[in-house]
Amino acid sequence: MEDVEKSYISCTMMKRVLLLALFCVLFVFSNVAQATPKRLNQLKQQLVVSKSLSEELVAKIELIDYYAHEDPRKWKQEICQLQSTRSRYPEKDAKQKISLIYAEYLVKSGNLEQFKSVFTKQLAGVSFSNKDFTFRYHRIHFEYELITEKWSRAKETADSTLRFIEKSRNNAQSSLIYQDISRMYMNRSLRDSAFWASNRAISFAKRSQKREILVLALQNQACNYGYFLDLEGAVQKELQAIRLAEELHIDPLKIHSFIEIAKYSSYVSNWTESLSYLKRALQLAREFHDDQAIAVIELYFSKVYLHQSQLTLALHCVQKAEQYFLSEKDQYHVAQCAHYRGNIATVQGKIDLAKSAFGQAISFYQLKEMQTELAEVYQDFGQLCIQIGDLKKAKYYLELSIESDNAAHSIRLIDRYKLLSQLLMKNGDLRNALRYQNAYIEFLESNSIKRNESKIADLTSGNLREERERLIELQQRRIEKEKKEQEILKLVSDRQLYISLIFIFAIVFSLVILILRMKQVRSRQEQREAELSQTLLRAQMNPHFVFNAMSVIQSYIYENNPEKSSQFLVNFSRLMRLILENSPKEFIPIELELEILDKYLSTQKMRFENRFSYVLHVSEDLLVNKAMVPPMITQPFIENAIEHGQLHTVKGGEIIVEMKEASGKLEITISDNGVGRKKSAQTKKIRTHKSMAIDITQERIKILNKKYKFNGSLTFSDLDERKESGTLVKIVLPLKFDTENF
Numbered sequence: 001m002e003d004v005e006k007s008y009i010s011c012t013m014m015k016r017v018l019l020l021a022l023f024c025v026l027f028v029f030s031n032v033a034q035a036t037p038k039r040l041n042q043l044k045q046q047l048v049v050s051k052s053l054s055e056e057l058v059a060k061i062e063l064i065d066y067y068a069h070e071d072p073r074k075w076k077q078e079i080c081q082l083q084s085t086r087s088r089y090p091e092k093d094a095k096q097k098i099s100l101i102y103a104e105y106l107v108k109s110g111n112l113e114q115f116k117s118v119f120t121k122q123l124a125g126v127s128f129s130n131k132d133f134t135f136r137y138h139r140i141h142f143e144y145e146l147i148t149e150k151w152s153r154a155k156e157t158a159d160s161t162l163r164f165i166e167k168s169r170n171n172a173q174s175s176l177i178y179q180d181i182s183r184m185y186m187n188r189s190l191r192d193s194a195f196w197a198s199n200r201a202i203s204f205a206k207r208s209q210k211r212e213i214l215v216l217a218l219q220n221q222a223c224n225y226g227y228f229l230d231l232e233g234a235v236q237k238e239l240q241a242i243r244l245a246e247e248l249h250i251d252p253l254k255i256h257s258f259i260e261i262a263k264y265s266s267y268v269s270n271w272t273e274s275l276s277y278l279k280r281a282l283q284l285a286r287e288f289h290d291d292q293a294i295a296v297i298e299l300y301f302s303k304v305y306l307h308q309s310q311l312t313l314a315l316h317c318v319q320k321a322e323q324y325f326l327s328e329k330d331q332y333h334v335a336q337c338a339h340y341r342g343n344i345a346t347v348q349g350k351i352d353l354a355k356s357a358f359g360q361a362i363s364f365y366q367l368k369e370m371q372t373e374l375a376e377v378y379q380d381f382g383q384l385c386i387q388i389g390d391l392k393k394a395k396y397y398l399e400l401s402i403e404s405d406n407a408a409h410s411i412r413l414i415d416r417y418k419l420l421s422q423l424l425m426k427n428g429d430l431r432n433a434l435r436y437q438n439a440y441i442e443f444l445e446s447n448s449i450k451r452n453e454s455k456i457a458d459l460t461s462g463n464l465r466e467e468r469e470r471l472i473e474l475q476q477r478r479i480e481k482e483k484k485e486q487e488i489l490k491l492v493s494d495r496q497l498y499i500s501l502i503f504i505f506a507i508v509f510s511l512v513i514l515i516l517r518m519k520q521v522r523s524r525q526e527q528r529e530a531e532l533s534q535t536l537l538r539a540q541m542n543p544h545f546v547f548n549a550m551s552v553i554q555s556y557i558y559e560n561n562p563e564k565s566s567q568f569l570v571n572f573s574r575l576m577r578l579i580l581e582n583s584p585k586e587f588i589p590i591e592l593e594l595e596i597l598d599k600y601l602s603t604q605k606m607r608f609e610n611r612f613s614y615v616l617h618v619s620e621d622l623l624v625n626k627a628m629v630p631p632m633i634t635q636p637f638i639e640n641a642i643e644h645g646q647l648h649t650v651k652g653g654e655i656i657v658e659m660k661e662a663s664g665k666l667e668i669t670i671s672d673n674g675v676g677r678k679k680s681a682q683t684k685k686i687r688t689h690k691s692m693a694i695d696i697t698q699e700r701i702k703i704l705n706k707k708y709k710f711n712g713s714l715t716f717s718d719l720d721e722r723k724e725s726g727t728l729v730k731i732v733l734p735l736k737f738d739t740e741n742f
Helices: 002-048 053-070 072-084 092-109 112-123 131-147 151-168 171-187 191-207 212-227 231-248 251-267 271-287 291-307 311-328 331-348 351-368 371-388 391-404 413-426 430-446 453-559 562-582 590-607 620-624 635-643 677-681 684-688 693-708
Strands: 612-618 627-629 653-662 665-672 713-720 725-734
Touching: 002 053, 053 072, 053 092, 072 092, 072 291, 092 112, 092 131, 112 131, 112 331, 131 151, 131 171, 151 171, 171 191, 171 212, 191 212, 212 231, 212 251, 231 251, 251 271, 251 291, 271 291, 291 311, 291 331, 311 331, 331 351, 331 371, 351 371, 371 391, 562 590, 590 612, 590 620, 590 627, 590 635, 590 653, 612 620, 620 627, 620 653, 627 653, 627 665, 635 653, 635 665, 635 693, 635 725, 677 713, 693 713, 693 725
Parallel strands: 612 653
Antiparallel strands: 653 665, 665 725, 713 725
């Protein structure tokens, strides 16, 4: 056995050495390729096997959180489906969790009116026992205060959340809260506070194990730079976020950065770069099924195409975007679409359509008091009035634009100063024209945007240039390396040829040895398997025999016969000892098998009050030569003869067991003069009894045949074929002798 194991280990090690390199490569790629599907399959399986509504909800929430990062379209579908089945979950905590998840979706989709309704009716003042949901609730509460412009309450919510996080020291959550605070200060045009919060967010993100949080923190700070007109800083931060997302292989996070860089490029009229980054964003958004991002990108495409005088494309893009935002009830982006449609109609000369579209946008922005957006629409409306010659209204809307933009001080303010200066000069109002001209110059001096257009363009195209330079440098190194390798190959070609031949010969020789060794190991392994199977089957026989023997003891107990019970137990204890000592063996001496059978038959005869007799006959040659026989190979058929042959009901019932040598084989016959197989099969007992004896014995013979290359058999026939009475069982086994103790 040790030799077999050593051979097997040696063979295995040789195979491992030959396949190690290939395995390593496949392992790395298979892990990368299959990690996401494997996680998704686990979550789906967890949902399938859930046994209660609470387990089902937990599984659904985990699946929704997975889709939030991997497939926004599926994320939306799963949330809407869960919200529609909210009434299925009777527990209050379950309903609150579903409402919270639905509120998160409404905020992200831009459906702010419904979000406010859901929060006030279903989430106001609730509490969660789960820490993760408590944190998520705090963030949604903060969003509600931010949307309703309750700044002090929003700050209180953020501070209480930070105190809650402080106990667990969760750096990732702390970073997210400081990002929220930074947005709040940015919306209020508090520059120093906004950057203080964004720096804190980056600091916590760097200490977090979730590296994707740092990408979000960099994007958050980029928004601060962009809002306060430091476009160069904004682009730099977005490029840092892109590089980090690439290192972490989190491509969905790059979509936001690509869109923002495209937006900043459009601010400085770099439409080519803007279009390039929008295309990269659209490719990723489609790959990850981010429908909202696709709609936003289409909206920006419309703006770029308009400035490139591709009006058909511009209108097509804005209509596609507007269709999605209307379906999501995103009123803010619907208003933006109306604004863009107004600009397209202006260029097309469709004045009434332009006025209607601008009016739709102005109505929404006035209702929501969005001054920056109002300033944009007022400016474009003013340009429309200049185009149609209504200079009075043009002056009115341009002045409104400047007034609305005083707080935000956006990048387009410079264009408004310039337009008003030119307009007033045409009207002869030189004093005010000079005032706006000075404001235009002052804005240029205080803001480096227009002066740094080339720097921003260099930053936005920097990645592409760096990639091209890396490719050129890599190609040059490869060419130099190939030249050196060719020179070396010329010098050592002959030596390498000999080494290659020796190596090939060694591989072939190793393979031959490996094949021979594997055959040897396989042969020994098959032999070992046969031995183990034989042992297992004998172990099956033991409980089967003991179960039937115990029924005999039970019958005496029912008869209340202590004398017979005692006698039977003495015989049975000796019988059990013989079985326990010999059943693990593959073969036992034939005289020992006779003793076991004699003990068994005598106990059964006692049970049936000597209503049958038995004869055990073994040829003298087998006894003298110490023949061996598998233990208890005949016992199941003797038991069947007694039980199913109904010997206790037959007059002169008899069992004859005979063992003899026939043509170099061991031939065993078990015959009885019972009722026969046909009549026995008709009884209720045989119809309801499922005996394993025949199957087990046939399997034992099959294993012996395989191990000893033998053709053993098990056959059944009627003892008296004419009367169809009695049964004859014939077993043919390999003939083995005890040579060690002979």
